[in-house]
Amino acid sequence: MKKSEDIISIFTKNMRNIRIAKELTQEELSFNSGLHKNYISDTERGVRNISLKTVEKIAKGLGVEIQELFK
């Protein structure tokens, strides 16, 4: 993590990169995580200050450890 980047930018960049690397659409991640697809879209665009429980759902939906989303 670079000091100059804020946590939401780091999280959303990793979320998107992992989703694409795993060849998941936003709809598929929505289904896997139990979150609405508009919520996934908003989160990935960085317009939400999401909670830890939502981070956990996204990590599970992507099939990665939580730390992977903060590197």
Add this chain to the structure above:
Amino acid sequence: MKKSEDIISIFTKNMRNIRIAKELTQEELSFNSGLHKNYISDTERGVRNISLKTVEKIAKGLGVEIQELFK
């Protein structure tokens, strides 16, 4: 991270362990992070589903990278 543990338990355990290892009181972490000491206390007891921006403030207040709080 163990699969059986939820994200809030993992976060609060790490937060408390790091704070104690760094010999910081909750008041000192409150001062360093800019969060109220009651908020620090509630967070450490796991009664809050905190947001990413709050996670960032706590990491800065503890002087650690964000990933350290999710191991």
